[in-house]
Structures are given as C-alpha cells and as structure tokens.
Amino acid sequence: MAFQTLRISNLRNITQLEIAPAEGINLIYGKNGSGKTSLLESIFMLGRGRSFRSSRAAPLICTGKKSLEIYGEYCANDTLNKIGIRKTLSDTEIHLNGENIHRLSQLAVTVPLQILTPQSYQLLDRGPEYRRKFIEWGVFHVEHQYSELLKRFLRAMNQRNAALKSNQKIARAWDKEVADCGELINSKRERYFGQLNTLLENELKCFMPDLEFDIVWRRGWKAGLTLSDSLIQNFERDCERKFTGSGPQRADIEIRINKIPVSQYASRGQQKLLVAALCIAQLKLSRQITDRKSVLLVDDLAAELDSHNREMLFSRFKESGSQVFLTATDPQLLSGMVDSMFHVEHGSLA
Numbered sequence: 232m233a234f235q236t237l238r239i240s241n242l243r244n245i246t247q248l249e250i251a252p253a254e255g256i257n258l259i260y261g262k263n264g265s266g267k268t269s270l271l272e273s274i275f276m277l278g279r280g281r282s283f284r285s286s287r288a289a290p291l292i293c294t295g296k297k298s299l300e301i302y303g304e305y306c307a308n309d310t311l312n313k314i315g316i317r318k319t320l321s322d323t324e325i326h327l328n329g330e331n332i333h334r335l336s337q338l339a340v341t342v343p344l345q346i347l348t349p350q351s352y353q354l355l356d357r358g359p360e361y362r363r364k365f366i367e368w369g370v371f372h373v374e375h376q377y378s379e380l381l382k383r384f385l386r387a388m389n390q391r392n393a394a395l396k397s398n399q400k401i402a403r404a405w406d407k408e409v410a411d412c413g414e415l416i417n418s419k420r421e422r423y424f425g426q427l428n429t430l431l432e433n434e435l436k437c438f439m440p441d442l443e444f445d446i447v448w449r450r451g452w453k454a455g456l457t458l459s460d461s462l463i464q465n466f467e468r469d470c471e472r473k474f475t476g477s478g479p480q481r482a483d484i485e486i487r488i489n490k491i492p493v494s495q496y497a498s499r500g501q502q503k504l505l506v507a508a509l510c511i512a513q514l515k516l517s518r519q520i521t522d523r524k525s526v527l528l529v530d531d532l533a534a535e536l537d538s539h540n541r542e543m544l545f546s547r548f549k550e551s552g553s554q555v556f557l558t559a560t561d562p563q564l565l566s567g568m569v570d571s572m573f574h575v576e577h578g579s580l581a
C-alpha cells in the first residue's frame with residue numbers, strides 16, 4: 232500500500248515534477264524555498280482533496296498559470312488506484328479511477344494519510360475540536376460508516392439548537408435522536424481511544440521514559456449520567472444559552488503530566504514528540520485493525536529536535552510500516568537510513 236507514481240504540474244513553484252517513491256521511507260531534501268513542502272502538499276491533496284496550507288486555489292496555482300494538476304497511482308491490496316486532481320481558480324475536479332468524485336471521504340477511504348508539520352504540536356493547546364478531529368480520523372478509518380452516524384448526530388443537534396431559540400417543545404422532540412446517536416458515537420470513540428492509549432503508552436515510554444503521562448478521554452457529559460438524562464437535567468440551561476451543552480460535540484482528550492496540562496508543562500520539543508507519538512500510535516492501530524498501511528507526511532522533521540530524538544522518531548516511523556515522506560534541508564541528517572532520496576531545487580528534481 233503506497234504511492235508508486237506522483238506527477239505534479241504547476242503547484243506553487245513546481246512546474247513539472249515526477250517521482251516514483253519507495254514503499255518505505257522517502258527523504259525530500261533541498262534548500263529553503265526549493266519546493267519540499269509543496270511536494271508534501273500535493274501528496275496531501277491526493278489523500279484529502281484539499282491543501283493543509285491554503286483553502287484558496289490562488290496561492291496553490293503556480294503564478295502565471297491557469298490551473299494545477301496532480302496525479303498519483305496508489306496501490307492498495309493489489310489494486311492500483313489512479314487519482315487525479317485539477318484545480319483552477321474557480322473549480323476543482325477530482326477523479327478516482329476515471330470517475331469524477333464529489334465526496335472527499337471517497338479519497339480518504341482510498342488513501343489513509345496523516346501529516347506532521349512543525350505546527351502539529353498545536354494539537355495540544357488548540358480547542359478540543361482539533362483533538363476530536365484527530366480521534367475521528369482513526370475511528371473513520373476503522374469504521375467507514377462512522378461519518379454517516381456523525382452527520383446524523385450533527386443534523387439532529389443543529390435542529391435541537393435551532394429549536395432552543397424558538398420552540399422548546401420541538402427542541403425536546405430532538406432529544407432522543409441526539410441521545411441515541413451521541414451515545415453510539417461516544418462508544419465507538421471510547422473503544423478506539425482505549426486501544427490507541429495502549430499503543431500510545433508504549434510509544435511514550437520510548438520517547439519520554441521519565442515523564443508520567445495521564446491521558447484521559449472526556450466524553451462530553453457528566454460521568455454517571457446517560458446522555459438522555461444529561462439532556463433532561465440541563466434543558467433549562469440549554470434554553471438559556473441556546474445551544475446543546477452536553478454530548479459528543481464537547482468531547483476532548485485530556486493530557487496531563489504530573490497533574491499539569493501538557494501544554495503548560497512540556498517543552499516545545501516534548502510537545503512535538505508527544506504529537507508524533509499520538510500519530511505513530513494511530514498509524515499502528517489502523518494497521519492492526521484494518522491490515523492496511525497508511526501514508527505519513529512529515530514536514531521539517533529536524534525542527535527543534537535533538538539528534539537522539541530525531542533518530543528515535545525516525546526508527547518509530549520505520550516501525551509503523553507506513554510509506555513515509557520526510558522533508559529536511561540537510562540530507563546528512565538521515566543519510567543511509569532512508570529508502571529513497573529526492574533532491575529538490577527550484578521546484579524540480581536536481
């Protein structure tokens with residue numbers, strides 16, 4: 232399971248580039264501004280249908296060109312999937328095996344893909360929605376029907392929220408659907424989180440053996456209550472605030488070190504290692520449950536990590552069995568340890 236061919240035209244400074252990556256670890260190296268992150272960006276777009284750097288087309292399309300094109304051949308379970316993306320300023324076309332696709336989840340099912348960038352540590356101190364999204368990636372890859380369940384829940388909750396502003400009787404009528412879907416969502420998330428946490432403990436022991444982590448799933452409503460009871464108990468408060476205050480939409484992962492929230496305790500490098508450990512645990516779990524390997528993109532691996540941690544991280548990436556694309560300015564950092572190296576200069580292979 233890996234990309235075998237990648238072809239990029241007119242994405243940022245890459246006018247034409249084609250590579251045949253290795254199934255294991257691929258190092259993309261070159262000077263600042265040479266196009267390394269842009270290459271990762273194109274792979275990300277093949278797996279997610281969008282960029283991780285820009286939601287607008289204009290910055291992505293090479294200056295002076297009308298469109299960008301990305302093509303990738305991704306092999307999974309002996310099937311060669313051909314993915315093509317064409318983006319103009321006003322339109323995006325995505326093809327999967329010759330068919331036009333409209334739902335990005337079709338791409339996500341085909342290519343399980345994760346990314347670590349120098350900003351990924353923000354997962355720890357940004358809002359809970361980022362940590363929920365992280366868990367949802369995993370649950371979705373284990374159970375593809377999960378996204379339908381989530382949609383059903385959000386529809387019911389939005390209807391309830393709208394009714395809280397105008398008609399309390401109608402709001403109450405949505406309680407059952409909100410509670411049924413919410414409980415089901417939580418049980419899937421909780422089961423997944425339990426499995427993830429076991430793998431995570433192992434990773435953390437390797438990365439930071441001296442720190443004691445306390446990692447807990449908060450489901451989004453009071454312990455000891457069913458969601459249905461919680462909705463009834465908090466109905467007046469929900470009416471005052473005009474939104475549903477309990478349910479899986481409030482869930483979060485709580486991470487503490489020595490009883491102190493991780494973002495206030497851990498150094499920047501430790502935060503990066505923790506997020507990398509979460510990511511590796513997730514890739515391993517996905518492989519354990521689905522027997523499928525994922526693609527991992529790692530932008531600027533070296534940033535803020537000492538050589539011991541860099542090498543440790545690198546060996547854990549390797550062990551995850553994923554197809555990995557790493558970027559670095561200095562190829563010496565990992566030379567002899569990678570399966571393929573690509574030197575990028577001014578948006579082309581050197």
Ligand SMILES: Nc1ncnc2c1ncn2[C@@H]1O[C@H](COP(=O)(O)OP(=O)(O)OP(=O)(O)O)[C@@H](O)[C@H]1O
Nearest residue numbers: 243244263264265266267268269290291292293294
């Ligand atoms: N729309 C565009 N058209 C042409 N060139 C662009 C466009 N957008 C960005 N660039 C240029 O493309 C280059 C690619 O940037 P990229 O972020 O991929 O570099 P990088 O190799 O990752 O650098 P760094 O080591 O600094 O992270 C930069 O030089 C940037 O100025």
Ligand SMILES: [Mg+2]
Nearest residue numbers: 267268530531
């Ligand atoms: Mg870069």
